[in-house]
Amino acid sequence: MRVAIGGFLHETNTFHPTPTTLADFRGPVGHWLFGEEIVSTFAGTRGVIGGFLDGCQEADLAAVPTFFAQHPPTTGTLTAEAFDTIRENLVAGVRTAGADAVLLHLHGAAVAANAVDPEAVVLREVREAIGPRVPIVVVYDLHANIGTDWAARANAIIGYKTAPHVDFYERGREGAEVTARILRGEVRPVVAVEKPPIMIKAGLMSMTDAPLALIKPPMFWLASRAREIERDPRIVNVSIAAGFGDADTPVTGMTILVNADADLALAAGYARELADLAWKLRRGFLTDLVLTPVEVAIARALATPDWPVILADQGNNTAGGSPGDGTAILAGLKAVGWPDAALFIRDEESVRQVWAAGVGAEVELRVGGKHEPTNGEPVPVSGVVRLLTDGLVRRAVGGTPARLGKTAVVRSGETDLVLTEHPSTQTGPQFFRAVGIEPRERRIVVVQSAHLFRHAFEVQERIPKMIIEVDTPGITSPNVARFTYRHVRRPIFPLDDLSG
């Protein structure tokens, strides 16, 4: 039997001032793939599509690749043209495939100028194109804002079970396995959806029981209970979408999805239980438990005898939509005389200037603060150019390439400033090693990442002796009280007082 495979991924921070266009998806850091291009790009990789392909082969299903579009979250709301073109390509691809089932990878947190829940529109149109009998299975990202109407259009909805995400491939395989079981008539999944009134942002969604975690985060307990429920043989899959509070839409917030075999009442009961548990744990999502001001963070990092110290720049989480040029920590390091530190800033203008100057040259730059008004002012930096590279780095999980574009290291005092043409999320030490910086040897390592860095840095390599989540301005600050929401449903925690 044949399974149509496709995907549409964007995580849209609606506070980002720059729209995401068709050209962005087709550009150097996006994906815009038709048919066999999907296979040649992802076969053998440890991503979701790699898992789809291997899982189909294992189950003796022929994968029919259709259309796949992806762009990193460093730009804002999709233009109507971008979304309409993606939607038309995906729906046409699935229709033409005429397959026995459809397996889709949808991020789940996209927002378009003409759709508040674009994936729900895609699912509706795919369903209309293939009719009511062909099963649709979706694999989505844990940071999805899922509308309750997804369940009416898809037969099974499966989310990542880890944050930081380390199970792309496994969930892709699970999606293919569930599809195979449906096609063989072994299961008939039904999906119950609960949306507890909780809206959180990425920095608070970590669910690892990491070595430095003194208090286990709420998502850890929710995921633990979800795994227990999955041991019930009548349950096909339990997923918790933590949501994406960086998007201001009516579907923003946490979603619990329970896929049960033909028993909606059973699924609904478990979904309600998990929603109640999330509600009981909600105070663990409050930002004052985790955030430290910039000056305090730097002073603490310079005072401790045990280093490296990782400063996680929460307001500039490029994986959550930041353009990656926030200057709060850069300015803080300058204020204390450029101590032993390494940090990345995306700044194409400074990169051009540094490349023109060449290695060994002394440069005067105005760094960062150019793409987003809350990201701070450009910081004057004088330094020496140490290195120029093409900025290609392999990600720690999945092994897919991250393209930083032209990249340069400029040294001021003991601080190494890595300037990149494109935004990057420094999810692992290999980003620093690619430019000749060994994080173990530095006192302060700054990452533009809310929590995705924890897997490689903290769990795998155990590099930091301390991690400080730094309260920087910028559109990915986890403090929702700093933002004006116009479209999220109310009341919702923690914007509204829901005690009592």
Ligand SMILES: [Zn+2]
């Ligand atoms: Zn995610």
